[in-house]
Amino acid sequence: MPNFIRLAPAIMGDLIIAFELTPVQAAAIVGNLGTESANFTAYHERGQAENKGGYGWAQWTGPRRKTFFAWADAHHLQRDSEAASLGYLEHELNTSYRRSITTLKKQSDLNKATHAFMISFEGPGIPNEADRQNHARIALAEYNRLHPVGSH
DSSP, X not given: OHHHHHHHHHHHHHHHHHHXXXXXXXXXXXXXXXXXXXXXXXXXXXXXXXXXXXXXXXXXOHHHHHHHHHHHHHTXXXXXXXXXXXXXXXXXXXXXXXXXXXXXXXXXXXXXXXXXXXXXIIOOSSOOHHHHHHHHHHHHHHHHHHSOTTOO
């Protein structure tokens, strides 16, 4: 989990700025991504052939995998890079998955926000919701540790 703890606060910071989210809402996104990507270490779904399975932090599959690849290639980014995953995530949240941000902004409770993002953005076959909630709690705690209230 060291990779997740290292990356989560920075990713949250990017999402807070890009989408005017609260730390709770950003942690909900990061919690989902942490579960999908095995703590930001699996860019390709484990146990799948190279041309199959999910790819990137969100483990994009099917048509979303193809558009992720096309987007990363067009932006001259390695498909298995932090820049490609974050960039494409923000692209989707600004375009075809804008409704995920709208849904998320209605949430102030971490568990409800994590669940809402899971349903509206990820749509996982196996929810593994307890793990998503745990990742979100860890992300929020680490973000708050690095950004204490009143320190700005």
